[in-house]
Amino acid sequence: MTSDELKALVGRAALAEIPELPGGAVIGVGTGSTVNCFIDALATVKHKVRAAVSSSEASSARLRAHGIAVVEAAEVERLGVYIDGADEIDPRGHMIKGGGAALTREKIVADLADRFVCIADASKRVEVLGRFPLPVEVIGHAAAQIGRRFAALGGTATLRAGVTTDNGHPILDVRGLAITDPAALEAEINQWPGVVCVGIFARHKASVCLLGTPQGVETLRY
Numbered sequence: 001m002t003s004d005e006l007k008a009l010v011g012r013a014a015l016a017e018i019p020e021l022p023g024g025a026v027i028g029v030g031t032g033s034t035v036n037c038f039i040d041a042l043a044t045v046k047h048k049v050r051a052a053v054s055s056s057e058a059s060s061a062r063l064r065a066h067g068i069a070v071v072e073a074a075e076v077e078r079l080g081v082y083i084d085g086a087d088e089i090d091p092r093g094h095m096i097k098g099g100g101a102a103l104t105r106e107k108i109v110a111d112l113a114d115r116f117v118c119i120a121d122a123s124k125r126v127e128v129l130g131r132f133p134l135p136v137e138v139i140g141h142a143a144a145q146i147g148r149r150f151a152a153l154g155g156t157a158t159l160r161a162g163v164t165t166d167n168g169h170p171i172l173d174v175r176g177l178a179i180t181d182p183a184a185l186e187a188e189i190n191q192w193p194g195v196v197c198v199g200i201f202a203r204h205k206a207s208v209c210l211l212g213t214p215q216g217v218e219t220l221r222y
């Protein structure tokens, strides 16, 4: 199976994770090519959702194009489920996210949700996070100092060329970190002035991962 076929497989499998509610559920929807497969699958069972809270302009546009209502995060107090992809996921459900530059809104919507359902193809499964460059959304003014802080930890930070987030900020991609304690590193980086959001999702880790493998969907619970 190709990577696109695996993404389509888990996109469809995630439909079963949507709570059954009269009038449909309000769900959180992430960003990326795997989530695009989920959104396209969702369009075939629109009655299951009343509305979605989306983590990016791109996902909002795709949802609306399918006739699915999009509401702002500020309009909801909680969500039963948030469905999103990941760049890496470790054996405890900790993730690196932000390859699509949507990490800040992804963490905001994940924070509203009771459950984070990660959908990913098997290439995203790793033993230790950090082979994928760690995305960090920063205030531009602080980028050089944040880069020096990463260097002190053994990482190399580079500005992602030509990219500004939906919030108007640049992204640093940090290579060379072996993230053996994701929760501690997330907490540390969150203290640095000028960091808007770090793409380690340890506090907001996956509750379940639907992993697309050539043998089918593997369900991993954390």
Ligand SMILES: O=C(CO)[C@H](O)[C@H](O)COP(=O)(O)O
Residues within 6 Å of the ligand: 030, 031, 032, 033, 034, 035, 084, 085, 086, 087, 096, 097, 098, 099, 100, 101, 102, 103, 106
């Ligand atoms: O964090 C993300 C966007 O900011 C995505 O979830 C992540 O990059 C995975 O994307 P894809 O499904 O295209 O591999």
